[in-house]
Amino acid sequence: MITTSTIAQILVNGLTSGAFYVLMALGFTLIFGILRLVNFAHGEFYMLGAFVVYHLTTQLGLDYFSAVALSALVIGLAGMMVEKTVFAPLRGRELSMLMSALGLQIAIQGVMAVVEGVDGFSIPSPVSGVYRSSWLAFPYERLLVVGLTIVVLAGFYLLIKHSTLGKSLRAVAQDGEAALMQGIPVNRVYAIAFGLGAALAAIAGGLIAPIFSLHVYMGQAALLKAFIVVILGGLGSIPGAVVGGLLLGVAESAFATLFGGLTAEMLGFLLIMGVLLWKPTGILARADG
Amino acid sequence: MSCLGGLRAKLGSAWKAGVALAALVVVAGAPNATYAQGKKAELKVGFIAALSGPGMSWGMGMLGGLELAAEDVNKAGGVVVGDTTYTIKVIAYDDKYAGPPAAQAAQRLVSQDEVKVIFGPLGSVSMLAIADTTESNKVLVLSNSYTMKALSKDKPYTFRLTPTTAENSDPMVAFIAKDLPDAKTVAIISPNDESGKEVQSHSEPAYQKYGLKVISKEFYERGTQDFVPVLTRIMAQNPAILDLDGSTPVDSGVIMKQARQIGFKGKFVKVGGPGVADSIKIAGPAAEDLYYYSPWNPEEPKTKALTDRFEAKYKIPMNGLGIFFYEGAHMLFATMKQTKSVDTDVLRKALESQKEYMGLQGRYVWGGAKAYGINHQWIAPFFVGQVRKGAEVMRTKIEP
Numbered sequence: 025m026i027t028t029s030t031i032a033q034i035l036v037n038g039l040t041s042g043a044f045y046v047l048m049a050l051g052f053t054l055i056f057g058i059l060r061l062v063n064f065a066h067g068e069f070y071m072l073g074a075f076v077v078y079h080l081t082t083q084l085g086l087d088y089f090s091a092v093a094l095s096a097l098v099i100g101l102a103g104m105m106v107e108k109t110v111f112a113p114l115r116g117r118e119l120s121m122l123m124s125a126l127g128l129q130i131a132i133q134g135v136m137a138v139v140e141g142v143d144g145f146s147i148p149s150p151v152s153g154v155y156r157s158s159w160l161a162f163p164y165e166r167l168l169v170v171g172l173t174i175v176v177l178a179g180f181y182l183l184i185k186h187s188t189l190g191k192s193l194r195a196v197a198q199d200g201e202a203a204l205m206q207g208i209p210v211n212r213v214y215a216i217a218f219g220l221g222a223a224l225a226a227i228a229g230g231l232i233a234p235i236f237s238l239h240v241y242m243g244q245a246a247l248l249k250a251f252i253v254v255i256l257g258g259l260g261s262i263p264g265a266v267v268g269g270l271l272l273g274v275a276e277s278a279f280a281t282l283f284g285g286l287t288a289e290m291l292g293f294l295l296i297m298g299v300l301l302w303k304p305t306g307i308l309a310r311a312d313g
Numbered sequence: 314m315s316c317l318g319g320l321r322a323k324l325g326s327a328w329k330a331g332v333a334l335a336a337l338v339v340v341a342g343a344p345n346a347t348y349a350q351g352k353k354a355e356l357k358v359g360f361i362a363a364l365s366g367p368g369m370s371w372g373m374g375m376l377g378g379l380e381l382a383a384e385d386v387n388k389a390g391g392v393v394v395g396d397t398t399y400t401i402k403v404i405a406y407d408d409k410y411a412g413p414p415a416a417q418a419a420q421r422l423v424s425q426d427e428v429k430v431i432f433g434p435l436g437s438v439s440m441l442a443i444a445d446t447t448e449s450n451k452v453l454v455l456s457n458s459y460t461m462k463a464l465s466k467d468k469p470y471t472f473r474l475t476p477t478t479a480e481n482s483d484p485m486v487a488f489i490a491k492d493l494p495d496a497k498t499v500a501i502i503s504p505n506d507e508s509g510k511e512v513q514s515h516s517e518p519a520y521q522k523y524g525l526k527v528i529s530k531e532f533y534e535r536g537t538q539d540f541v542p543v544l545t546r547i548m549a550q551n552p553a554i555l556d557l558d559g560s561t562p563v564d565s566g567v568i569m570k571q572a573r574q575i576g577f578k579g580k581f582v583k584v585g586g587p588g589v590a591d592s593i594k595i596a597g598p599a600a601e602d603l604y605y606y607s608p609w610n611p612e613e614p615k616t617k618a619l620t621d622r623f624e625a626k627y628k629i630p631m632n633g634l635g636i637f638f639y640e641g642a643h644m645l646f647a648t649m650k651q652t653k654s655v656d657t658d659v660l661r662k663a664l665e666s667q668k669e670y671m672g673l674q675g676r677y678v679w680g681g682a683k684a685y686g687i688n689h690q691w692i693a694p695f696f697v698g699q700v701r702k703g704a705e706v707m708r709t710k711i712e713p
Contacts, residue, residue, distance in 0.1 A: 034542070142369045146595045285542075286533075
């Protein structure tokens with residue numbers, strides 16, 4: 025029976041999933057918007073981010089929040105280096121870049137399987153306890169993910185809309201050649217965009233790891249979700265990633281609670297097909313980058 | 314060189330493990346070994362399982378168990394058949410937990426490596442994929458896998474070493490029902506695949522037989538990380554027990570953690586599959602009181618000596634599947650010695666008529682005629698464990 029409590033719980037669960045999807049999709053769509061690259065290795069940056077947080081907190085004793093920030097920095101810089109070495113030489117050859125991204129995904133996963141093993145790990149949550157009322161249970165660690173996603177989104181919005189770097193990113197997304205003629209260092213912008221995307225994936229990995237678990241194959245499912253969200257929201261559209269992520273999160277939560285896990289998967293994809301029939305380019309086709 | 318032995322440095326140093334993996338590929342891909350002249354020869358036994366990807370830790374446990382048994386037999390002088398003394402050589406292939414690579418590996422083991430015995434594979438899909446090749450070539454298969462379809466009268470050369478929930482569910486649920494007399498309702502959460510459905514098909518009748526009503530059955534896709542929506546649905550039914558079915562150890566840990574977060578107060582049970590240590594690591598205090606199937610008692614001295622030996626050699630913990638392949642390999646090599654034959658027809662008949670085998674863990678027998686139509690299922694002793702203060706505590710041993 026559907027009660028107010030059930031609806032509240034569906035929304036809360038969906039909001040948490042949606043926040044995670046938004047974080048994953050944001051970097052994915054940013055990279056596509058700027059580099060025209062479907063980054064199949066995006067899930068691996070998410071996984072690497074989670075593992076960096078794991079080692080910083082459990083082995084070096086760093087506090088969780090500093091570890092997430094440091095992880096984003098490390099993975100962001102690594103992302104920039106990857107862009108310079110792997111993708112920059114292939115610029116303009118979209119198919120070659122796509123295959124390189126696929127190769128990068130397999131390589132990172134393979135190396136991590138050897139280094140970390142294939143067992144699961146867990147990061148202690150920085151907060152514990154559950155907010156409970158007569159109609160709702162909301163674990164604080166999930167509340168934290170939602171809160172930090174809002175903070176990251178706000179920071180990202182300010183960066184894109186109100187900074188010189190943001191203007192450069194938008195200019196390159198609109199027309200790389202025109203941006204170059206205006207004196208924008210396009211190659212550097214490409215590297216920064218990729219690094220930023222990787223850092224966002226790393227933040228997602230660091231935030232979600234205490235709630236789920238971490239293992240070297242965790243990026244696969246996350247990548248699939250990011251892919252669905254950006255197709256739903258509009259490939260390359262940042263507002264689309266936000267809308268798509270939240271829509272997918274709430275829809276999955278509602279379908280799974282009301283109809284069960286398997287039906288939820290099916291209905292989730294039916295919803296996506298329906299949305300794409302209505303708006304073939306996604307809900308908010310790329311308006312800005 | 315031992316195939317898996319080279320992996321011992323994995324946890325300590327990545328490059329050494331890379332070299333070892335390369336060695337594994339070289340060994341696996343080596344051409345037919347040349348038989349020694351005179352009365353000494355190599356007896357090649359094949360091995361197929363996931364040695365990379367998500368099933369790698371299970372596959373490596375199986376391979377390690379087999380290799381340790383081969384090492385024991387070789388150190389003790391090998392297998393003497395007629396005037397030939399055989400030393401055991403393991404040829405291992407990675408099937409990546411998938412059917413097509415398993416079928417290719419079986420084809421290669423049979424046609425190029427000319428093995429007559431294959432240990433593995435790990436997964437049900439792989440098991441079904443190799444059957445045509447192995448049966449038509451009279452190759453003896455001693456497998457893992459959980460599917461009911463693995464064994465039948467039409468597969469006279471296929472045996473299974475690892476007991477499934479078809480064998481274990483009933484006695485395990487009987488113990489739990491007695492231990493939790495106030496529990497009357499159960500919800501089962503299962504992965505949506507062959508093994509998940511298989512496990513659920515065995516545990517549900519067992520619960521009903523012992524007076525526990527299954528009030529909710531939920532499936533999820535492998536790879537799911539957020540179980541809260543499905544758990545919210547289950548919680549609405551207020552079950553006394555949540556059975557984690559054939560969920561992997563990691564998924565089981567995540568499910569328990571998330572279920573406790575949204576207020577589940579009942580008991581957790583895991584009838585299907587070993588590997589509780591990983592679940593405890595992920596779930597932490599949420600795993601407290603979990604009832605689980607355990608293929609061994611880790612504190613039993615002989616078992617502990619074996620697991621210590623495994624860990625010292627491979628630098629990774631031994632898992633539950635490893636012990637079945639250690640015991641099963643010893644059982645087969647002992648049968649070769651007893652029958653003084655490596656002919657698969659002779660060995661098959663000897664296994665079928667074997668009354669019991671006394672191994673490290675105790676008594677093993679062949680059974681399964683009722684479930685599969687053929688007595689090719691190894692029935693092993695096992696334990697029902699419970700997590701108490703974060704540690705594994707064996708509550709009872711169930712003998713075949």
